[in-house]
Amino acid sequence: MMDVGCGPDDFEWIDRGDAASIAFQWQSRSARTVLEGAFEGLDVIVQGAANIEKRLLVADMDSTMIGQECIDELADYAGIKPQIAAITERAMHGELDFAAALRERVALLAELEESAITRCLAERIRPNPGAATLVRTMRARGAMTLLVSGGFTAFAGPVAERLGFERIEANLLEASDGRLSGSVSGRIVDAKHKARALVETRDALGLDPADTLAIGDGANDMLMIEAAGLGIAYRAKPALAAVADARLDHHGLDALLWAQGIPSAEWVA
Secondary structure (H helix, E strand, O other): OHHHOOOEEEEEEEEOOOEEEEEEOOOHHHHHHHHHHHOOOOOOOOOOOOOOOOOEEEEEHHHHHEOOOHHHHHHHOOOOHHHHHHHHHHHHOOOOOHHHHHHHHHHHOOOOEOHHHHHHHHHOOOEOOOHHHHHHHHHHOOOEEEEEEEEEHHHHHHHHHHHOOOEEEEEEEEEEOOEEEEEEEOOOOOHHHHHHHHHHHHHHOOOOHHHEEEEEOOHHHHHHHHHOOEEEEEOOOHHHHOOOOEEEOOOOOOHHHHOOOOOHHHOOO
16 A cells, blocks of 8 residues: 555454454555555545544435335326336436436326325335434434435435435425326435535534535536545445545445444444
């Protein structure tokens, strides 16, 4: 490691055998490159020594906090999941304008019974491993937790309640006479809105940028990830992984508590 200018300076277990903190003298980006290449099957998060424990968590919902894309699962109840999922995949890779792609997909859901949302939540939507532990532990330690989604409040509200988030930002599906109208109301929660929500919440709380943690999986999360003190790409699309401070490819979301120096004995299960 000295050859690339990142000599290790100190080593400390956070949880013996599972997570460790290694201090480096300089060149943290070089340290990340070396460590990611040296340890297969491990997640490496390299960050500055200050502001390790974060005071604000801003997280994407679909394919991040939960394992599904809600609009794709909802489309299955209308018998058009492959058609909508193909558009979702392109949007998450950054190949389509997000707002236009969202409106196109929502229009295809017109006339679907609104009760399909309740069924979908009960039958399809499941948190990703460690999601609730991450959120509830950070909240118990005084951090603000915000769920931001390019999906819908009808899903984000119940998911936020289940996981322990304090606030949500998501899109509002329109419905009439018990059926979806095929449109959304008001502003679209796109990449710019997600980043703005992070910055505005951070500033309202009087936090330093380094006090913030953001996590997402797709191109729609790029601006938010770049605005955070620590931006994490979770099982992410290449476009997001390229700009994130670190990737979480192997461990559950609760590993981000280790990244904040919090041992598992202090986690809220």
